Amino acid sequence: MFAVLALLPGTASALSIMDPFNLPAAMDGGTSKVGDGIAYADGTRHKLDVYAPEQRGAPAPVVFFIYGGGWNRGERSDYQFVGRALASRGFVTVIADYRLVPEVVYPGFLEDSANALRWVQDNIANYGGDPNRLFLAGHSAGAYNAVMLALDPSFLKEYGVTMPILGVAALSGPYDFYPFEYDEVRTTFGSAPNPQGTQPINLITADSPPMYLATGTTDPIVRMQNTERFADRLRAQGVWVTTQYYDGFGHMEPVIAMGAAWRWRMPVLEDMVSFFQRFGAFPSGVPYVAVAPEAPEMLPEAIAPMEQIVSQLNSMFQPIED
Incomplete structure (x- = not known):
């Protein structure tokens, strides 16, 4: 891993x-970061990035992606590969930072994402996006955030x-984890006046939007159940x-596999x-055929330690529910 990091530009940065x-x-070509560190409100955690196809014509559908990190860590810059993949x-893909625990607890991080969505509503047309074709996506705690914004x-x-x-589209997300058994969720949600109201499973109505839910079958952080x-x-x-x-994948693998390096x-x-196409992303009516790329015969040296990195990422998380 350290050999890979040594290849990165800007060694003075963290x-x-x-x-x-x-x-x-390790990222998809034919894409551009068309917005970098745009403020959607005051404060260092209230900035967002925008990614788009290099070749743009008619307004494109928009994905607002929310990263995870147990509500207490995470940076939009860590998920450039997701922005470029989509x-x-x-x-047109938007990835926004939001305030984290302990600076805020529930519902502060949800309020930040809602605020960022107001920026999307007001401004995304200037970046080639169609605000009337909006999809939410997220991983882990970010999957919870995306689902909550859609349900409440x-x-x-x-x-x-x-x-x-x-x-x-929600990857590896927790949707039903009350009572709060672990410190991470107890700190984040324990002061909520209506704790059961923090649970997506209790907020579903017949008007809830369609959902794509994906998880690894061996996820020890948020179990597939x-x-x-x-x-x-x-x-x-x-x-x-x-x-x-x-089958056989854990907590981080689904989001990592969105990127070009692990997509196989x-x-x-x-x-x-x-899924997005089924619900109006591209109104041409042409069905989208999902195809998994073949495994490379030989992994490039730059991505050889990926298994080790993913294992270390999984070990950083505490369980959210039994």
């Missing part, structure tokens, strides 16, 4: 364990967000839900885009 996934050779499939209208209403949410229970409740309310269970491990990006 290094991140996610850096190898954001090497130029941009390579024709989406009070957050968007507070910031005057009226854009329709056409669908939500969490996704199963949430999906069952969605279906019981008549909400469209697509589930994908990636599972078709999560193609599955997600296929």
Whole structure:
């Protein structure tokens, strides 16, 4: 891993364990970062980046991606590979920072994302995006945030967000983890006046948007049964839900596999885009065929330690639910 990090430009800047996934050779070409560090409100944690296809014509669908990190860590710069992956499939993609625990607890991080969505509503057309074709996506704690924004209208209403949410793609997310058994969630949610109201599984209505829920079958942080229970409740309310269970993978692998370096491990990006297409991302009517790339015969030296890095990333998380 250290050999990979040594290849990165700007050695004076802080290094991140996610850096190898954001090497130029490990990201999708034909894409551009068209917005860098744009302020959507005052404060250092209130900035966002925008990614788009280099070749742009008609306004493109928009994905607002929320990264995870147990609500107490994470940086938008760690997920450049996600922004470029979605941009390579024709989406204008927004990744926003939000305040973290202990600076805020629930619902502060949700309020920040709602505020960032107001920026998207007001400004994304200037970057080639169509605000009427908005999808939310997220991983881990970010999957929780994305689902909550879609299920609890009070957050968007507070910031005057009226854009329709056409669908939500959630990876490795916790949706049903009350009572709060672990310190990480107890610190984040324990002071909520209505703790059961913090749980997405309790907020589903027949008007909830379609959802794509994906998880690794061996995730020790948020067990796959969490996704199963949430999906069952969605279906019981008549909400469209697509589930994908990636056999033998853990907590970080689904989001890592969105990037070009690990995409051959599972078709999560193609599955997600296929879901978005089903619900109006590209109104041409042409079906999107999800195809998993073949495994490379020989991994480039720059990505050889990926297995080690993913294992270390998984070890950084504490369990969220039993």
